[in-house]
Amino acid sequence: MLLGEDYITEEGEFVINMGPQHPATHGVLHMKIWLDGETIKKVEPHLGYIHRSIEKMSESLSYRQFVFVTSRMDYLSAHINNQACALAVEKGLQIEATPRAQAIRVIMAELTRLASHQLWWACAGLDLGGVTPFFYAFREREAINDVMEETCGARLTQNYMVPGGVMNDIHPNFQKRVKDVLKQIKDNFHEYDEILTGNVIFQNRLKDVGYISKEDAVSYGCTGPTARASGVSCDIRKLFPYDGYDKLQFEEILSTGGDSWARYQVRMAEMLQSVHIIEQLIDNIPEGDFAAKTKVVIKLPKGDFYQRVETARGELGVYLVSDGAAVPYRCHYRSPNFANLSAIPRMAKGAKIGDLVAIMATVDLVIPDIDR
Amino acid sequence: MEEGGIEMDIKNDATKNKLVFPGQVHETPDGGFLVTKLDDVINWARSNSLWPLIFGTSCCAIEMMSAADAKYDWSRFGFEVARATPRQADLIIVSGTIVMKMAPVLKRLYDQMPDPKYVIAMGACTISGGPFFYNTYSVVKGVDHIIPVDVYIPGCPPRPEALLHSMITLQEKIKHEPYFRKAKK
Amino acid sequence: MTNEELKYNITELLPAAFYDEASEFLTVIIPSEALLPLMKELRSKKEFDFDYLFCLTCVDWKDHLMMVYHLLSKTHNHTIVVKAKITDTVNPQIESVNGIWKTAELNEDEVFDLFGVKFLNHPNLRRLFLEDDWAGYPLRKNYTDEHMIKL
Numbered sequence: 001m002l003l004g005e006d007y008i009t010e011e012g013e014f015v016i017n018m019g020p021q022h023p024a025t026h027g028v029l030h031m032k033i034w035l036d037g038e039t040i041k042k043v044e045p046h047l048g049y050i051h052r053s054i055e056k057m058s059e060s061l062s063y064r065q066f067v068f069v070t071s072r073m074d075y076l077s078a079h080i081n082n083q084a085c086a087l088a089v090e091k092g093l094q095i096e097a098t099p100r101a102q103a104i105r106v107i108m109a110e111l112t113r114l115a116s117h118q119l120w121w122a123c124a125g126l127d128l129g130g131v132t133p134f135f136y137a138f139r140e141r142e143a144i145n146d147v148m149e150e151t152c153g154a155r156l157t158q159n160y161m162v163p164g165g166v167m168n169d170i171h172p173n174f175q176k177r178v179k180d181v182l183k184q185i186k187d188n189f190h191e192y193d194e195i196l197t198g199n200v201i202f203q204n205r206l207k208d209v210g211y212i213s214k215e216d217a218v219s220y221g222c223t224g225p226t227a228r229a230s231g232v233s234c235d236i237r238k239l240f241p242y243d244g245y246d247k248l249q250f251e252e253i254l255s256t257g258g259d260s261w262a263r264y265q266v267r268m269a270e271m272l273q274s275v276h277i278i279e280q281l282i283d284n285i286p287e288g289d290f291a292a293k294t295k296v297v298i299k300l301p302k303g304d305f306y307q308r309v310e311t312a313r314g315e316l317g318v319y320l321v322s323d324g325a326a327v328p329y330r331c332h333y334r335s336p337n338f339a340n341l342s343a344i345p346r347m348a349k350g351a352k353i354g355d356l357v358a359i360m361a362t363v364d365l366v367i368p369d370i371d372r
Numbered sequence: 373m374e375e376g377g378i379e380m381d382i383k384n385d386a387t388k389n390k391l392v393f394p395g396q397v398h399e400t401p402d403g404g405f406l407v408t409k410l411d412d413v414i415n416w417a418r419s420n421s422l423w424p425l426i427f428g429t430s431c432c433a434i435e436m437m438s439a440a441d442a443k444y445d446w447s448r449f450g451f452e453v454a455r456a457t458p459r460q461a462d463l464i465i466v467s468g469t470i471v472m473k474m475a476p477v478l479k480r481l482y483d484q485m486p487d488p489k490y491v492i493a494m495g496a497c498t499i500s501g502g503p504f505f506y507n508t509y510s511v512v513k514g515v516d517h518i519i520p521v522d523v524y525i526p527g528c529p530p531r532p533e534a535l536l537h538s539m540i541t542l543q544e545k546i547k548h549e550p551y552f553r554k555a556k557k
Numbered sequence: 558m559t560n561e562e563l564k565y566n567i568t569e570l571l572p573a574a575f576y577d578e579a580s581e582f583l584t585v586i587i588p589s590e591a592l593l594p595l596m597k598e599l600r601s602k603k604e605f606d607f608d609y610l611f612c613l614t615c616v617d618w619k620d621h622l623m624m625v626y627h628l629l630s631k632t633h634n635h636t637i638v639v640k641a642k643i644t645d646t647v648n649p650q651i652e653s654v655n656g657i658w659k660t661a662e663l664n665e666d667e668v669f670d671l672f673g674v675k676f677l678n679h680p681n682l683r684r685l686f687l688e689d690d691w692a693g694y695p696l697r698k699n700y701t702d703e704h705m706i707k708l
Contacts, residue, residue, distance in 0.1 A: 020474065021481060027429060045663070048471070048473045049471065049477065050469060051687070052504050053507075056508065057506070060506070069503060091581075134437075134440075134441065139442065142438065145438075155438075156431060157528060219659045220659050220660050221659075304580050304625075306581060306582070306627065319627075329616075334614075341663070342660055342662065368431070368468075505706060506706055510686075
């Protein structure tokens with residue numbers, strides 16, 4: 001099929017291509033859309049425009065190295081991707097990160113989730129016609145990036161989590177800076193609601209758009225806020241706790257709306273939960289080593305290991321198959337975005353073409369995570 | 373001596389700094405006239421309103437967005453009019469890995485842009501394939517295999533300041549371009 | 558249901574199944590022909606009720622291909638891994654589970670693209686990530702590519 005090819009089918013349906021270079025797809029996603037007038041009859045995703053063969057690469061990288069490639073997969077949840085890989089290796093070695101490392105990991109993961117949701121909120125505003133939210137959200141996002149940079153040395157692809165713990169200890173300023181960021185977020189959060197949530201035009205673009213039922217959400221394998229907005233309880237932090245999430249107080253945000261508006265509300269509420277989680281930990285980081293001792297060359301025993309974590313977009317699974325060598329025999333990533341994407345044709349069916357942008361804005365896809 | 377030295381520096385900086393208008397304004401009672409070179413004034417105008425195409429494939433696109441926000445604010449240098457269509461863009465910032473399947477699309481986007489057009493290769497992936505150089509079957513090892521590149525920025529991803537620096541470098545390049553005069557060979 | 562009960566019930570359904578309990582989840586290894594009937598039972602029977610297929614992939618073991626299905630029941634909260642062994646590596650094929658879990662459609666496209674496993678009764682089997690005229694299946698262990706630079 002040629003790119004940009006448009007034609008009319010025998011049934012009089014108009015076929016258009018959205019992407020691979022389209023601002024609302026947040027990357028290089030290509031959707032083929034069959035339209036009857038303005039009503040969507042069918043959507044078919046075409047992928048691979050950023051397929052970087054990460055799974056093949058991982059088969060030739062050692063257990064220490066392959067962790068870092070995953071920062072480039074879902075770059076908005078870079079810490080959490082690293083954490084998933086580190087936990088998978090730890091599961092194979094049957095060791096656990098030190099208590100200090102676990103606390104640092106959770107704080108970093110939740111900061112990442114906050115930053116990711118803020119970027120989502122900025123882009124949702126941009127996609128639906130408001131430029132101002134972008135500047136509001138990036139104000140806080142930059143503050144979080146500065147904290148990351150101080151401790152990890154990088155703003156976006158931090159590569160901070162290693163098997164056994166974290167790469168280096170936190171910066172002396174870390175606790176103070178995090179508290180400042182949390183205060184800034186809490187003080188400014190009402191502005192988010194004032195500028196976007198309360199806007200009637202914005203609400204009308206989201207309400208009753210892109211509905212997906214609970215059964216469909218499970219069948220399509222949706223996870224994260226997308227599924228929780230349909231009432232599916234799927235928070236890995238609650239169901240299969242890791243890195244000490246079971247000792248923390250937080251709520252799993254559920255909604256029964258199932259539409260884009262519900263997905264929006266779930267994400268907004270999750271930001272406050274992340275703030276709440278960090279507040280519990282920031283003054284209680286245990287003393288001790290920041291990483292457990294591991295051998296220089298890590299070799300996993302024969303077998304397969306599956307580790308899942310909750311990224312900002314849903315359940316990320318790392319499936320490692322080891323044959324006893326120093327590199328994985330096979331490494332597969334169960335990507336949350338890939339499953340959420342497969343539900344978009346179902347959500348978009350019968351909607352207007354303009355609504356597809358609203359649906360994609362609230363599902364919050366990261367394309368390199370889909371293609372891997 | 374010291375004061376004079378400082379003055380000299382400022383003067384030198386002013387001549388170096390091409391942000392000032394390239395030409396001499398002579399005031400006369402009926403409105404004044406201007407002495408300049410057409411090349412200089414056209415390049416001055418073009419370099420200060422470069423419109424980038426929104427073309428982000430992966431991680432670097434997020435840092436590109438950061439460069440657009442209030443903290444780094446690329447509109448200070450005339451870049452804020454990001455266009456979603458290549459027909460209105462002067463500049464393509466290739467931010468992110470290019471894979472074999474995307475290569476023809478990028479080439480087509482480049483061909484659709486009106487001349488004169490510029491390319492910034494942002495990040496390690498666009499320079500050489502970066503982290504995806506070894507043992508990958510689908511990654512294009514450097515975007516300069518597909519389209520000509522004016523400025524390269526290393527980094528994975530580069531910081532927004534690096535992107536701003538590359539943009540200023542590109543402006544410098546444009547200011548020295550021959551528009552009417554023949555290029556020296 | 559505990560792993561023991563799962564094992565007992567599945568043996569009743571399919572006496573030919575092997576089990577592997579070394580890993581975290583109960584793993585059932587079956588021949589590829591037996592996949593679809595077993596999967597239908599796992600989904601529809603009230604006591605199994607595996608409604609969530611959370612990971613579908615394939616592993617190339619050089620002499621055979623192993624399809625791996627991770628299943629979870631949201632109601633009973635038990636997990637099982639079904640591995641289907643495909644012995645024919647030249648022309649591998651297996652029944653699609655797309656009719657049981659809708660998420661399988663794109664995942665099976667991916668496996669077809671990268672491993673070359675043909676899924677029977679799949680509604681739209683296509684190359685998902687690579688170009689339509691791509692030669693070979695890159696995640697196979699014997700894949701060679703002139704562009705690939707080995708470290």
